[in-house]
Amino acid sequence: xxxxxxxxxxxxxxxxxxxxxxxxxxxxxxxxxxxxxxxxxxxxxxxxxxxxxxxxxxxxxxxxxxxxxxxxxxxxxxxxxxxxxxxxxxxxxxxxxxxxxxxxxxxxxxxxxxxxxxxxxxxxxxxxxxxxxxxxxxxxxxxxxxxxxxxxxxxxxxxxxxxxxxxxxxxxxxxxxxxxxxxxxxxxxxxxxxxxxxxxxxxxxxxxxxxxxxxxxxxxxxxxxxxxxxxxxxxxxxxxxxxxxxxxxxxxxxxxxxxxxxxxxxxxxxxxxxxxxxxxxxxxxxxxxxxxxxxxxxxxxxxxxxxxxxxxxxxxxxxxxxxxxxxxxxxxxxxxxxxxxxxxxxxxxxxxxxxxxxxxxxxxxxxxxxxxxxxxxxxxxxxxxxxxxxxxxxxxxxxxxxxxxxxxxxxxxxxxxxxxxxxxxxxxxxxxxxxxxxxxxxxxxxxxxxxxxxxxxxxxxxxxxxxxxxxxxxxxxxxxxxxxxxxxxxxxxxxxxxxxxxxxxxxxxxxxxxxxxxxxxxxxxxxxx
Numbered sequence: 001x002x003x004x005x006x007x008x009x010x011x012x013x014x015x016x017x018x019x020x021x022x023x024x025x026x027x028x029x030x031x032x033x034x035x036x037x038x039x040x041x042x043x044x045x046x047x048x049x050x051x052x053x054x055x056x057x058x059x060x061x062x063x064x065x066x067x068x069x070x071x072x073x074x075x076x077x078x079x080x081x082x083x084x085x086x087x088x089x090x091x092x093x094x095x096x097x098x099x100x101x102x103x104x105x106x107x108x109x110x111x112x113x114x115x116x117x118x119x120x121x122x123x124x125x126x127x128x129x130x131x132x133x134x135x136x137x138x139x140x141x142x143x144x145x146x147x148x149x150x151x152x153x154x155x156x157x158x159x160x161x162x163x164x165x166x167x168x169x170x171x172x173x174x175x176x177x178x179x180x181x182x183x184x185x186x187x188x189x190x191x192x193x194x195x196x197x198x199x200x201x202x203x204x205x206x207x208x209x210x211x212x213x214x215x216x217x218x219x220x221x222x223x224x225x226x227x228x229x230x231x232x233x234x235x236x237x238x239x240x241x242x243x244x245x246x247x248x249x250x251x252x253x254x255x256x257x258x259x260x261x262x263x264x265x266x267x268x269x270x271x272x273x274x275x276x277x278x279x280x281x282x283x284x285x286x287x288x289x290x291x292x293x294x295x296x297x298x299x300x301x302x303x304x305x306x307x308x309x310x311x312x313x314x315x316x317x318x319x320x321x322x323x324x325x326x327x328x329x330x331x332x333x334x335x336x337x338x339x340x341x342x343x344x345x346x347x348x349x350x351x352x353x354x355x356x357x358x359x360x361x362x363x364x365x366x367x368x369x370x371x372x373x374x375x376x377x378x379x380x381x382x383x384x385x386x387x388x389x390x391x392x393x394x395x396x397x398x399x400x401x402x403x404x405x406x407x408x409x410x411x412x413x414x415x416x417x418x419x420x421x422x423x424x425x426x427x428x429x430x431x432x433x434x435x436x437x438x439x440x441x442x443x444x445x446x447x448x449x450x451x452x453x454x455x456x457x458x459x460x461x462x463x464x465x466x467x468x469x470x471x472x473x474x475x476x477x478x479x480x481x482x483x484x485x486x487x488x489x490x491x492x493x494x495x496x497x498x499x500x501x502x503x504x505x506x507x508x509x510x511x512x513x514x515x516x517x518x519x520x521x522x523x524x525x526x527x528x529x
Contacts, residue, residue, distance in 0.1 A: 003200065004104075004467045005442075006269045007057075007209035007459070008260060009111075010253065011050065012216030013273035013437050015041070020228040021250050029258035030439075033271070034448070037441030038483045041453040044275040046391040047337050047404055048434040051085045051113050053274035053456055054211070058111060059092040060460030060475035064394025067091035067503075068113050069401075070336040077398035080347050082332065085113050087126075091396060093472075093500040095207065095460045096120045101501065102469045105205035110159075110192055110213065122205045125195065127213065131160040151198050158191040178222075182245050185214035186252050193256050197263065206467060212256070214249060219277045222246050223430030227279060230428065261441075268442030268466035272459055276433035280411030282374075282424050283312075284381050286331045286339070289372055289421035295364065297326030298417055305416050308423040312414040321417070324350045329364055329402075334412045338401025339364070361387070361402060368405065375422055383408045410434075440480075442466060444488030451482045461494070470497025 022031045045052040045063055055068040063069055067089045075083045083089075090113070096106040100121045108114060110127035117124035117139035124139040134156055135144040147154050189212045196210050224230045225243040232239065260269060290296040302321040312334035322330055328351065329341050341361060344351035352360055365385045372381050384406040392400035405413065411431045438454055440462075457477030464471050465479035471494055479494040 003208045003264050003267045004206045005463045006264050006267050008271045009211035010215045010273050011213035012219055012277050014276035017226050027254040029254045036447055038446050038449040039439045040451045042436040042438040043453050043455045044434045044436055046386050048275035048432045054112050056456040057459045058094045060457050060477045061092040064392035064397045065092055067396045072333050074399050086115055090503040093503050099207045107205040107208040109210040123199055131157040158188050178242055179245055189214055219430040223279050224428050271439040273436035276435045277430055278410050278433040279428040280409045280431035281428050284413050285418045285421045286413040287415050288418045290329050295329040297323040299323050302417050328352050331415045334415050337405040337413050339403040341402040440483050444484045465494045470495045472497055472500040474499040
């Protein structure tokens with residue numbers, strides 16, 4: 001059995017970097033893939049954040065409907081507690097079980113929010129899982145043990161993140177450590193691909209997906225070396241050495257793409273990213289700004305950090321940093337760029353009266369856009385403010401932030417307590433951009449074409465169409481007919497089917513202990529600090 005569809009995920013991939021590397025002759029397989037397929041910009045979620053975005057890609061639904069709202073989110077709309085995102089948050093069916101219900105097996109590797117692994121006809125090794133928990137949170141239950149026996153040199157640790165190495169890199173590693181850190185990701189991506197090849201040979205599936213997330217990690221740390229627009233006019237030997245090591249990672253990705261085409265060339269291959277990338281040059285301390293505007297009162301014991309602190313968040317679950325009786329708006333986590341309005345009776349006894357909610361939200365939106373400005377130039381720091389109805393419409397909307405900010409530099413806010421609400425970064429840091437990539441190649445797909453921007457929710461219906469399956473009527477995306485030759489679509493035509501089934505997940509015993517591991521990884525990668 002050969003796969004009919006392969007989802008080749010590149011976390012955070014952007015044409016800005018890929019096109020530059022193709023032009024330098026470093027990614028010949030991707031260049032050939034371009035020529036044999038169709039490319040488009042792929043618009044991410046609001047905010048363009050990894051868990052939300054990949055979840056939209058594999059469900060065909062927006063965050064308000066699939067339930068994954070951030071790396072961390074309130075347990076429910078009326079709860080005061082914060083939980084780490086997992087498969088428990090899914091309120092929408094994934095493409096894996098959609099394919100199962102129509103008689104197709106599926107395999108999923110390294111997708112976020114897939115822990116504990118959903119029960120499907122096929123196999124799942126989730127992403128963002130420490131090696132100690134990978135056996136318990138994968139599916140089937142004996143999968144990791146079988147991989148140990150059957151794959152020469154298999155090392156389950158290489159599939160997980162090495163916290164010490166990631167942390168060291170983010171805080172600023174010396175040159176000799178960049179090499180070992182990049183090599184760690186080279187080994188990790190190769191291991192994921194070996195798992196894909198092995199499982200497809202032993203337990204074949206018609207739909208397979210794998211995410212290579214080192215793209216995101218390298219770009220977060222090494223963006224100045226990868227963005228062609230940031231190359232200094234007279235680069236130092238050190239700059240050139242680091243850039244060359246970074247390029248080696250992308251050369252491996254290109255090699256893996258070439259092997260994928262060689263193995264599964266008769267399948268539809270969709271190269272996807274969850275978001276794109278760009279550079280961030282400043283930090284907005286949003287809770288400090290809210291304090292100065294009279295919306296937030298810090299608790300006396302809340303730590304005040306030094307001016308220009310680059311930490312985005314301190315204690316993960318510290319909900320004691322505010323005096324709730326004097327707080328009407330606050331931010332909990334930086335990566336979501338979300339502001340919550342403290343409404344009396346929703347999560348706690350104190351807060352603004354419910355009847356003042358709309359007027360305060362309008363007032364706050366106006367001030368964020370007009371009074372949250374660069375202290376030196378007076379220019380707005382916030383490009384757009386989304387209401388929860390705009391960003392999270394759906395059955396999970398009540399649990400989402402009331403306002404979501406899009407900053408002018410696309411960066412993440414800081415929720416730390418400082419004296420000043422704005423500071424420049426000492427160096428440009430990579431951050432998420434809302435425009436990612438989609439490149440498609442396969443039966444019936446046109447060659448060498450470029451189409452208008454598409455959305456993440458279009459991937460699931462397009463993959464189902466490519467497999468000849470019915471597309472559930474309640475998906476928010478659409479099958480991208482413009483990828484194909486008109487006669488191919490006329491002969492096959494997308495077929496609509498019944499609505500999606502209820503989302504289900506396995507809740508593994510002791511899986512809550514994994515949450516602390518995930519939080520440490522997020523801190524190491526700069527999403528929280």
